[in-house]
Amino acid sequence: MKSRIADSCVCCDSKDFKKSPAILMPFVAQRAFDWKPVEINKSWGLKTIKNGMAYSICNSVLCSNCFHLFLDIRFSDDEMGRLYDHYRETAYINLREKYEPGYKTRNKKLNLGYQYLNEIENFLRPFLRKSSAILDWGGDSGKNTPFQSACDFLHIYDISQRPVVGKAVRIEKNQTQNTKYDLIVCSHVLEHAPYPGDILSDIRSAMNKNTVLYIEFPYENLVRTTKNKNNLHRLKRHWHEHVNFFNERSAEELLSNSDLEILKLKKLLTSGESSEYVFQIVCKLKNS
Numbered sequence: 001m002k003s004r005i006a007d008s009c010v011c012c013d014s015k016d017f018k019k020s021p022a023i024l025m026p027f028v029a030q031r032a033f034d035w036k037p038v039e040i041n042k043s044w045g046l047k048t049i050k051n052g053m054a055y056s057i058c059n060s061v062l063c064s065n066c067f068h069l070f071l072d073i074r075f076s077d078d079e080m081g082r083l084y085d086h087y088r089e090t091a092y093i094n095l096r097e098k099y100e101p102g103y104k105t106r107n108k109k110l111n112l113g114y115q116y117l118n119e120i121e122n123f124l125r126p127f128l129r130k131s132s133a134i135l136d137w138g139g140d141s142g143k144n145t146p147f148q149s150a151c152d153f154l155h156i157y158d159i160s161q162r163p164v165v166g167k168a169v170r171i172e173k174n175q176t177q178n179t180k181y182d183l184i185v186c187s188h189v190l191e192h193a194p195y196p197g198d199i200l201s202d203i204r205s206a207m208n209k210n211t212v213l214y215i216e217f218p219y220e221n222l223v224r225t226t227k228n229k230n231n232l233h234r235l236k237r238h239w240h241e242h243v244n245f246f247n248e249r250s251a252e253e254l255l256s257n258s259d260l261e262i263l264k265l266k267k268l269l270t271s272g273e274s275s276e277y278v279f280q281i282v283c284k285l286k287n288s
């Protein structure tokens with residue numbers, strides 16, 4: 001049983017970290033825990049509590065070793081299931097619009113898909129012997145998977161249970177170990193993961209010495225632009241679906257601890273409607 005509140009860095013395992021109070025955004029708190037914001041007023045009759053809005057509180061944690069910035073709450077599998085069930089479908093969109101007006105419009109842009117798939121394919125091509133068998137771990141509907149038109153088959157493992165598109169086939173986690181994959185994609189997953197090392201460990205079991213693993217996650221603006229890294233935990237005041245804010249060092253620590261060897265790491269400013277900085281990492285099993 002993993003801790004509800006992180007007791008060590010989820011990338012390098014150091015127990016040397018600093019904390020600062022923050023809030024869990026209401027949308028996430030309601031989806032995961034059914035906790036809603038509430039206004040405390042004098043009718044509550046509390047003697048030692050001040051009146052005002054109460055939100056779900058948490059801590060921002062900064063690892064003193066690798067500077068990984070993360071939410072102290074680590075969601076359970078059930079909570080992750082509730083948070084990501086039918087991801088970006090009607091109930092999800094309506095609740096999020098209620099708490100975060102304007103989300104519906106933003107979601108329409110997100111639904112356009114990645115506008116930079118060709119850049120991902122160009123990044124990966126030098127490392128791939130072939131790309132006929134692909135597994136997209138957390139691949140949603142499959143529409144953002146690189147080499148999807150060229151591959152022989154595309155397996156999707158994802159907790160969101162969304163319908164898949166094109167030649168994508170949804171599979172269960174235990175089926176991922178029965179196939180030899182040329183390429184495994186894990187894109188925009190680890191920033192959501194309470195214990196990213198556990199996901200990489202599961203992915204490892206689906207890899208062989210020839211499998212190439214492509215990982216992508218955001219290089220969050222706060223981390224990228226803050227000069228004094230020692231202060232990051234005090235600047236991060238709210239947490240949403242991204243519970244891990246990686247930097248280059250914490251990414252390297254995480255992958256090394258997961259027995260993965262980085263072949264190339266690149267920072268990319270993505271093109272398209274929702275442009276953002278991301279880390280692109282291509283790796284293989286260590287010592288293979």
Ligand SMILES: [Zn+2]
Nearest residue numbers: 009012063066
């Ligand atoms: Zn660390």
